[in-house]
Amino acid sequence: TSFKLENVEDLYEIGALLGSGNYGQVREMREKASGSRWAGKFLKLQKNESTHMGLDIRSVKKEVEILQALQHENIMALKDAFESTVELVLIVELISGGELFDFVAEKENLLESEATEFIKQILHGVGYMHSKHITHLDLKPENIMLSDKNAPVPQIKIIDFGLAHRLTQGEEYRSQRGTPQYIAPEVICYEPLSPATDMWSVGVITYILLSGMSPFQGDTNEETLKNIIEMNYEFEDRYFTETSAMAKEFIQDLLVKDQSLRMTAEEALLHPWIKPLLRRHAANRNRSSINIK
Numbered sequence: 001t002s003f004k005l006e007n008v009e010d011l012y013e014i015g016a017l018l019g020s021g022n023y024g025q026v027r028e029m030r031e032k033a034s035g036s037r038w039a040g041k042f043l044k045l046q047k048n049e050s051t052h053m054g055l056d057i058r059s060v061k062k063e064v065e066i067l068q069a070l071q072h073e074n075i076m077a078l079k080d081a082f083e084s085t086v087e088l089v090l091i092v093e094l095i096s097g098g099e100l101f102d103f104v105a106e107k108e109n110l111l112e113s114e115a116t117e118f119i120k121q122i123l124h125g126v127g128y129m130h131s132k133h134i135t136h137l138d139l140k141p142e143n144i145m146l147s148d149k150n151a152p153v154p155q156i157k158i159i160d161f162g163l164a165h166r167l168t169q170g171e172e173y174r175s176q177r178g179t180p181q182y183i184a185p186e187v188i189c190y191e192p193l194s195p196a197t198d199m200w201s202v203g204v205i206t207y208i209l210l211s212g213m214s215p216f217q218g219d220t221n222e223e224t225l226k227n228i229i230e231m232n233y234e235f236e237d238r239y240f241t242e243t244s245a246m247a248k249e250f251i252q253d254l255l256v257k258d259q260s261l262r263m264t265a266e267e268a269l270l271h272p273w274i275k276p277l278l279r280r281h282a283a284n285r286n287r288s289s290i291n292i293k
């Protein structure tokens, strides 16, 4: 992978901490040559390979390889990658609106019109990556960020491609990683995964955006996994009273156990809950009769 060996501090000024987690630390960055602002994802390399389980390094190198293949307004852009003896640094698009997870938490739950706007953008990003035969495999509200949460229509950015995989036709890929609440039955059953695995997660995310509740979450991970395998979820009245039947059908068309019967991103964009109704008056105006002189 194309990691530059120059010292990142020669090219960038390092700024405030934006986020930190098992992915490392993310700081504001300013490119000295242009003054442009970016984010830097820093992954400290421990002394020897074994201590950091190699997982982080492999997933960061995988993330770089995958992000280099993706250019889309709803996917976090990668600008540069640096490697030194002590750390890996990814220079990525500056996303300052925080996680969709926190945005929803602040609002308890969203209006359907707000939810469909977010879901539509997620479907555009997911549909694009699937068209490039890339599956994210860790879609969840924490990995969906807002470019500017105060914008009238915040733009979403899909981040963290550490578990993503390039799925070539016919190739089988199995993995049991991901976050219990959002993983599809085929992940639990260690069956071959597909882009449909991401679509299940979109169904779970939609359920959460509309209700603030997580459909399969149990008191323990085992219970959560059992609920997923048994398709044990419902639209509890106290959280779904105002939710439209179309919204529930959209979720039901994604939370389908059989991957081959699950809606694809393209199909989901055409689902009546997402696709705007024809503006009837405009259509009628064009069809109004005219009298030929």
Ligand SMILES: Nc1cc2c(nn1)-c1ccccc1CC2
Residues within 6 Å of the ligand: 018, 019, 020, 023, 026, 039, 041, 076, 092, 093, 094, 095, 096, 159, 160
């Ligand atoms: N796993 C994560 C997590 C994050 C980011 N990237 N990957 C990120 C990217 C750009 C700006 C800010 C962040 C913080 C959260």
